[in-house]
Amino acid sequence: MTMAPESPAATTSSLLATLPGHWYTAPGIFRQEQEHLFEAMWFCAVRGADLDRPGAFRTVRIGRESVLITRNRRGEPRAFLNVCRHRGARLCTEESGTVRRSLQCPYHAWTYDLDGRLTAAPNLQRMPDIDRVERGLVPVRLREWLGYVWVCLAEDPPSFEETVIGAVAERLGDAESVERYDVAGLALGRRISYDVRANWKLIVENFMECYHCATIHPELTEVLPEFADGLAAQYFVGHGAEFAEEAQGFTVDGSEGFGRFAGIAEEQDRRYYAITVRPQVFLNLVPDHVIIHRMFPLAPDHTLVECDWLYAPEVVASDRDVSKSVELFHRVNAQDFDACERTQPAMDSRAYRAGGVLVPSEHHIGAFHRWVTDHVPTPEAEECP
Ligand code: FES
Numbered sequence: 001m002t003m004a005p006e007s008p009a010a011t012t013s014s015l016l017a018t019l020p021g022h023w024y025t026a027p028g029i030f031r032q033e034q035e036h037l038f039e040a041m042w043f044c045a046v047r048g049a050d051l052d053r054p055g056a057f058r059t060v061r062i063g064r065e066s067v068l069i070t071r072n073r074r075g076e077p078r079a080f081l082n083v084c085r086h087r088g089a090r091l092c093t094e095e096s097g098t099v100r101r102s103l104q105c106p107y108h109a110w111t112y113d114l115d116g117r118l119t120a121a122p123n124l125q126r127m128p129d130i131d132r133v134e135r136g137l138v139p140v141r142l143r144e145w146l147g148y149v150w151v152c153l154a155e156d157p158p159s160f161e162e163t164v165i166g167a168v169a170e171r172l173g174d175a176e177s178v179e180r181y182d183v184a185g186l187a188l189g190r191r192i193s194y195d196v197r198a199n200w201k202l203i204v205e206n207f208m209e210c211y212h213c214a215t216i217h218p219e220l221t222e223v224l225p226e227f228a229d230g231l232a233a234q235y236f237v238g239h240g241a242e243f244a245e246e247a248q249g250f251t252v253d254g255s256e257g258f259g260r261f262a263g264i265a266e267e268q269d270r271r272y273y274a275i276t277v278r279p280q281v282f283l284n285l286v287p288d289h290v291i292i293h294r295m296f297p298l299a300p301d302h303t304l305v306e307c308d309w310l311y312a313p314e315v316v317a318s319d320r321d322v323s324k325s326v327e328l329f330h331r332v333n334a335q336d337f338d339a340c341e342r343t344q345p346a347m348d349s350r351a352y353r354a355g356g357v358l359v360p361s362e363h364h365i366g367a368f369h370r371w372v373t374d375h376v377p378t379p380e381a382e383e384c385p
């Protein structure tokens with residue numbers, strides 16, 4: 001195990017402050033975050049398997065944009081801005097669905113194929129100047145990794161290898177560790193969506209800290225006793241929290257889970273790894289399943305979180321009962337989001353104008369704050385009052 005540069009003991013004398021309260025409430029800051037984070041970085045949008053055939057589509061909110069993700073006739077994923085090129089009507093208003101072979105705007109019936117090309121429009125033959133590709137849907141760059149479609153709205157996207165794959169490798173200590181779970185080959189056992197009335201950064205900070213575990217996560221600390229000490233596993237490079245001796249599996253009552261993934265290393269067995277992929281993904285690895293959270297920040301005080309529990313395909317195909325393993329992290333999610341919602345209203349309080357405190361061992365959360373403030377210009381009117 002490689003330690004982060006400073007050990008917790010070395011940091012006891014230096015308390016850090018969190019971001020000031022208005023960073024969690026100000027509309028102007030949220031707008032800057034939309035522009036400089038969510039619209040500028042790789043954003044984990046949909047699970048590839050949710051688009052199970054040509055014409056299956058999902059629409060997702062990324063920053064200020066609606067993005068439409070589908071599969072073309074050859075089954076390849078395609079992403080477009082969900083905006084008709086004629087007069088700007090929202091092309092698809094549903095969150096998901098399937099079209100047969102084309103996307104038709106409900107306003108004046110301009111029609112696009114699944115590669116985004118304009119193929120038909122009323123009286124199109126009388127408009128010879130219209131270039132069907134140029135007036136096609138605006139494409140959005142995408143990558144597939146871990147079985148998900150990641151999209152980036154930036155003209156000049158940051159390196160996916162560095163900012164996504166590299167971030168996971170950095171946390172785990174090497175590039176192979178995550179590959180051993182073969183996440184792309186897993187099947188969806190359960191999905192739960194959480195409508196959280198809190199700022200997305202409170203959710204990230206909560207995920208990165210473990211100071212609250214002993215107070216609010218009785219079931220989790222039973223299975224991972226070291227979490228009761230308050231030290232976040234994410235503080236240490238390559239560290240996974242070890243299961244309690246009496247725990248047979250990562251389940252709500254410590255009962256047996258499923259067979260461990262064939263590919264994982266001996267040292268990954270009976271361990272839980274938590275990884276934050278900025279700006280909006282949490283990856284949780286245990287020996288027999290993987291839990292992925294995707295956040296969709298909707299407003300300064302409103303975030304949708306979609307959480308997937310993934311298992312070996314044979315576990316899902318066999319109809320084996322996954323509820324005990326789902327229940328453990330579902331409770332953790334509910335406990336965490338409840339805590340975030342309890343915190344959100346106080347972000348506007350004068351008591352929190354200068355922010356709160358990061359206790360020793362939370363320098364990695366300080367690093368998250370610095371990453372945010374480095375990327376997000378503060379609108380002048382919303383400088384700390
Ligand atoms: Fe879509 Fe007119 S706005 S066809």
Ligand code: FE
Nearest residue numbers: 206213217336
């Ligand atoms: Fe928690």
